Amino acid sequence: MADFPKSIVIKEEGPREGFQIEPGPIPAGRKIELIDALSETGVRHMQIVSFVNPKRVPGMADAEEVVRGFAPKPGVEYTGLWLNEKGLERARATGKLTLEGKISLYPSEQFLLRNNNRTLAQQVEYVHRALDEYKQQGIPVRRGSISNAFGCNFEGDIPVPRVVAMVGEMYDIAGEHGLDITELTLADTMAWATPLHIKRMIGAIRGKYPEIRINLHLHDTRGMGIANAYAGLELGVVLFDACVGGLGGCPFAGHKGAAGNVCTEDLVFLCDELGIETGIDLEKMIGCARLAEDIVGHPLPGSVMKGGSLERLREASRRAR
Amino acid sequence: MADFPKSIVIKEEGPREGFQIEPGPIPAGRKIELIDALSETGVRHMQIVSFVNPKRVPGMADAEEVVRGFAPKPGVEYTGLWLNEKGLERARATGKLTLEGKISLYPSEQFLLRNNNRTLAQQVEYVHRALDEYKQQGIPVRRGSISNAFGCNFEGDIPVPRVVAMVGEMYDIAGEHGLDITELTLADTMAWATPLHIKRMIGAIRGKYPEIRINLHLHDTRGMGIANAYAGLELGVVLFDACVGGLGGCPFAGHKGAAGNVCTEDLVFLCDELGIETGIDLEKMIGCARLAEDIVGHPLPGSVMKGGSLERLREASRRAR
Numbered sequence: 001m002a003d004f005p006k007s008i009v010i011k012e013e014g015p016r017e018g019f020q021i022e023p024g025p026i027p028a029g030r031k032i033e034l035i036d037a038l039s040e041t042g043v044r045h046m047q048i049v050s051f052v053n054p055k056r057v058p059g060m061a062d063a064e065e066v067v068r069g070f071a072p073k074p075g076v077e078y079t080g081l082w083l084n085e086k087g088l089e090r091a092r093a094t095g096k097l098t099l100e101g102k103i104s105l106y107p108s109e110q111f112l113l114r115n116n117n118r119t120l121a122q123q124v125e126y127v128h129r130a131l132d133e134y135k136q137q138g139i140p141v142r143r144g145s146i147s148n149a150f151g152c153n154f155e156g157d158i159p160v161p162r163v164v165a166m167v168g169e170m171y172d173i174a175g176e177h178g179l180d181i182t183e184l185t186l187a188d189t190m191a192w193a194t195p196l197h198i199k200r201m202i203g204a205i206r207g208k209y210p211e212i213r214i215n216l217h218l219h220d221t222r223g224m225g226i227a228n229a230y231a232g233l234e235l236g237v238v239l240f241d242a243c244v245g246g247l248g249g250c251p252f253a254g255h256k257g258a259a260g261n262v263c264t265e266d267l268v269f270l271c272d273e274l275g276i277e278t279g280i281d282l283e284k285m286i287g288c289a290r291l292a293e294d295i296v297g298h299p300l301p302g303s304v305m306k307g308g309s310l311e312r313l314r315e316a317s318r319r320a321r
Numbered sequence: 322m323a324d325f326p327k328s329i330v331i332k333e334e335g336p337r338e339g340f341q342i343e344p345g346p347i348p349a350g351r352k353i354e355l356i357d358a359l360s361e362t363g364v365r366h367m368q369i370v371s372f373v374n375p376k377r378v379p380g381m382a383d384a385e386e387v388v389r390g391f392a393p394k395p396g397v398e399y400t401g402l403w404l405n406e407k408g409l410e411r412a413r414a415t416g417k418l419t420l421e422g423k424i425s426l427y428p429s430e431q432f433l434l435r436n437n438n439r440t441l442a443q444q445v446e447y448v449h450r451a452l453d454e455y456k457q458q459g460i461p462v463r464r465g466s467i468s469n470a471f472g473c474n475f476e477g478d479i480p481v482p483r484v485v486a487m488v489g490e491m492y493d494i495a496g497e498h499g500l501d502i503t504e505l506t507l508a509d510t511m512a513w514a515t516p517l518h519i520k521r522m523i524g525a526i527r528g529k530y531p532e533i534r535i536n537l538h539l540h541d542t543r544g545m546g547i548a549n550a551y552a553g554l555e556l557g558v559v560l561f562d563a564c565v566g567g568l569g570g571c572p573f574a575g576h577k578g579a580a581g582n583v584c585t586e587d588l589v590f591l592c593d594e595l596g597i598e599t600g601i602d603l604e605k606m607i608g609c610a611r612l613a614e615d616i617v618g619h620p621l622p623g624s625v626m627k628g629g630s631l632e633r634l635r636e637a638s639r640r641a642r
């Protein structure tokens with residue numbers, strides 16, 4: 001009935017997604033507190049800051065301070081996000097983050113103009129420059145990323161063939177630089193996807209590029225996040241971005257209702273119930289969600305942090321017998 | 322890939338589910354306002370009150386007043402919930418509700434004791450008495466209902482075979498009364514289900530009773546509601562209970578984090594995107610969700626009421642071209 005993976009990797013993006021959009025200001029110390037708590041959950045990858053224009057994203061003005069302050073846990077990879085050379089330089093200068101390049105393409109130019117201040121042609125130029133830079137600095141590049149792969153608030157529906165063609169374009173660019181791309185992030189930046197759309201998209205991409213490992217980055221603005229993640233699980237997807245408590249949202253989605261990524265602990269709960277390993281301790285992640293809620297000072301959308309896990313209820317019911 | 326239905330029927334339960342659990346008090350006039358607004362959305366079935374002990378469920382003490390006050394719209398069926406003879410008599414006395422009997426069984430005696438104050442044996446006795454009463458009063462009975470079909474906070478996991486056996490028991494009871502049961506409500510009262518569980522349960526029941534129409538009643542306490550509904554859609558389920566804005570929760574689930582049913586407008590959104598007809602106007606339903614939020618005086622968990630539909634964005638992007 002489904003091609004579930006035995007285990008998946010969840011990349012925690014709560015600190016980056018969340019603190020970029022919260023009205024704040026949130027003290028760096030509290031951001032560090034959350035990162036350090038997340039390090040104890042069993043999560044192996046965490047994106048903790050973005051190095052972007054502090055005038056445009058004031059919540060990330062303290063990125064360097066946050067990176068300086070957190071206590072790296074062995075075995076956990078900490079990354080930051082950047083959109084240009086200056087951002088990369090800032091990330092590199094911290095000396096504390098895992099640097100990974102990626103080929104970022106955007107089927108929606110309208111979003112690209114708002115998010116990155118570039119046209120499509122300028123983005124391709126930037127990617128070429130960035131790949132040269134990564135090579136010089138010895139920064140590995142294994143991943144492509146397509147934002148707004150399922151639809152865009154400014155451009156409307158994004159047809160599946162346009163995304164498949166863009167994957168081809170990504171491979172062409174990689175080829176010119178002698179790179180082997182093995183991972184593709186499909187980002188539903190503005191929450192246009194349904195589970196059917198996820199299945200069709202992955203099917204179409206795999207039809208042409210059967211070897212690529214899909215990474216789903218799913219925003220939950222319309223409540224489809226978990227259903228979309230489940231559709232990915234059914235197709236054997238093993239890489240998911242997620243945000244503790246459902247933190248986050250994109251400041252350039254043109255949308256005040258923009259919500260964060262699919263909620264980490266809800267996804268962990270689902271995987272636990274399906275017998276899919278995540279390596280993450282659900283109760284500890286729920287604790288982090290509550291901490292995140294305390295830090296941002298308003299309720300977060302996560303469900304399992306309120307509803308609780310079933311394991312505790314199972315244990316209690318066993319004891320009651 | 323999926324056996325989607327062309328159209329589904331959504332039974333709106335927001336007024337009943339919601340107002341039974343809100344701390345309130347909420348004036349009857351405001352409850353009526355929501356019911357009347359929901360009548361204009363295209364919804365065809367609505368459960369608006371429950372006739373239960375006002376000491377145990379104070380929010381429903383005004384059930385008669387609410388029923389007296391709302392303006393029935395032709396073509397819409399309005400129902401109430403009852404759990405015993407007295408409740409039925411109250412529902413009947415309103416003269417304004419569609420009365421439908423059902424055979425309600427409970428795989429979890431611990432829940433039954435709390436919710437209905439009966440043992441399993443007492444529940445079966447009650448069902449027999451109720452069926453006699455329905456016959457005398459000419460009240461049709463077409464539906465069976467199994468609460469906590471997927472798990473129980475007090476008893477733990479409910480095995481699929483136990484539920485299948487209970488469906489058999491339901492048919493036996495129906496047979497003794499010469500009834501033809503065509504619909505089966507599977508209620509995930511305490512939100513234990515995953516999409517895989519939904520598929521296994523429906524598969525097992527249909528394997529033995531292929532003709533029965535499944536009605537899913539899905540609580541969203543752990544954020545799985547829409548994913549579970551989607552699993553039902555993939556299997557061609559055409560009957561869903563849902564609550565506007567995600568109103569509600571069960572007061573006897575032993576759980577302060579208990580959440581309402583899957584959110585109506587989120588489900589309508591999903592169906593719209595899949596091309597499955599619901600007969601419900603999404604924008605009007607979103608308006609009702611906002612009204613419901615105003616009435617209860619706190620944020621409701623629905624997503625599309627915040628994120629908005631995609632049709633408006635599609636239109637805007639077409640105009641911008």
